[in-house]
Amino acid sequence: MAERKGHLVRLFRYLVPYWRYILGALLLAFLGALLNLALPWLVEKTIDRALLEKNLRLLVFIALGIVGIFFVKxxxxxxxxxxxxLAGFRVIxxxxxxxxxxxxxxxxxFFQENPPGEIISRMTSDIAVLQNFFSSALVTMLMDLLLFLGSVMFLxxxxxxxxxxxxVVFPLVGLCVDILGKRIRGFSHLLQSRVAALTSLVERTVTGIKVIQSYVSGHYEVEKFERENEMNFYLAMKQAKARALFNPLVELVASCGVTAVIWYGGREV
Known part of the structure; x- marks a missing residue:
C-alpha cells in the first residue's frame, strides 16, 4: 500500500510544472459541479412558480437560463x-x-534477464495505460469528486x-469499491504481464523466423502462442466480470440509503 502511494506521488510530481493547467481545470470542474447542482433548483422553480402560477415570463427566463447553463457547462x-x-500528454x-x-x-x-518483447511492452502498453489515466480518467475522477462533495453539501x-x-451507507460503498478495486487491479497487473509475455513471444518469432522455418517448428510456436493468447482471454474476462459487477453492486448498496431517506422522509410528512 505504501509502495503504491509512493509511486502515485512520484507520478503526480511530474504534473508540478503544469500546475496552472491543473488548477484551471479544477476550477472549471468546480464550476461544472455548481451548474449541475443549479439545474434541479431551476426545475423546481419551473414547476412551483412558472407552471403552477402560469407565469409565462418566468418560464421563458428559466428556459433561457437552462440553455445558458448547458452552454457554459x-x-x-x-x-x-x-x-x-495537455498536461497529461506532456507528462507522458x-x-x-x-x-x-x-x-x-x-x-x-538486465537485457539478458529480460526478453526484448517484455521491455518493448513496458515502453508501449504500460505507457498507454498512464496516458489514458492522465488524459481522461483524471478528468472524470476530479469531476465526480467535486460533484459528490457539492451534492453532499447541498443536501x-x-x-x-x-x-x-x-x-450512512458511504462506508459500505467504500468497502465494495475497495474489494472490487483490488480484484480489478490484480487482474490488470496479471493481464499486463501476460501481454508483455505475448509481445515477447511475437518478438522472438519475428527475429528467429529463419531458424523456426528451417527446423519446421512453426506448429510448436503456434501452440505456444495459442496457449498464451487463451490465458490473456481468460484474465481479460476475469477483469471484465469484476468491472461488470462494480456498478450494480455499488448502486444496490447506495439504494439502501435512498430507501432509508424515503422511509424517514415519509414519516416526517
Whole structure:
C-alpha cells in the first residue's frame, strides 16, 4: 500500500510544472459541479412558480437560463478536458523520454534477464495505460469528486437529518469499491504481464523466423502462442466480470440509503 502511494506521488510530481493547467481545470470542474447542482433548483422553480402560477415570463427566463447553463457547462468541459489532456500528454512525453534514456544506462545483464518483447511492452502498453489515466480518467475522477462533495453539501443545506441518513451507507460503498478495486487491479497487473509475455513471444518469432522455418517448428510456436493468447482471454474476462459487477453492486448498496431517506422522509410528512 505504501509502495503504491509512493509511486502515485512520484507520478503526480511530474504534473508540478503544469500546475496552472491543473488548477484551471479544477476550477472549471468546480464550476461544472455548481451548474449541475443549479439545474434541479431551476426545475423546481419551473414547476412551483412558472407552471403552477402560469407565469409565462418566468418560464421563458428559466428556459433561457437552462440553455445558458448547458452552454457554459459545455465550454467549461471543453477547456477543462483540453487543459488536463495537455498536461497529461506532456507528462507522458516526458516519461517516455526518460524511460528511453534510462534504457541506455542499464547493464547488459538486465537485457539478458529480460526478453526484448517484455521491455518493448513496458515502453508501449504500460505507457498507454498512464496516458489514458492522465488524459481522461483524471478528468472524470476530479469531476465526480467535486460533484459528490457539492451534492453532499447541498443536501446538508436543505435537510441535515435526511442528508445524514443518506451518508450512512458511504462506508459500505467504500468497502465494495475497495474489494472490487483490488480484484480489478490484480487482474490488470496479471493481464499486463501476460501481454508483455505475448509481445515477447511475437518478438522472438519475428527475429528467429529463419531458424523456426528451417527446423519446421512453426506448429510448436503456434501452440505456444495459442496457449498464451487463451490465458490473456481468460484474465481479460476475469477483469471484465469484476468491472461488470462494480456498478450494480455499488448502486444496490447506495439504494439502501435512498430507501432509508424515503422511509424517514415519509414519516416526517
Amino acid at each position: 459545455g465550454v467549461a468541459s471543453y477547456v477543462q478536458s483540453f487543459w488536463v489532456s 512525453t516526458r516519461l517516455r523520454s526518460e524511460l528511453y534514456q534510462h534504457l541506455h544506462h542499464l547493464s547488459v545483464a 446538508f443545506f436543505i435537510h441535515w437529518k435526511l442528508a445524514l441518513l443518506s451518508v
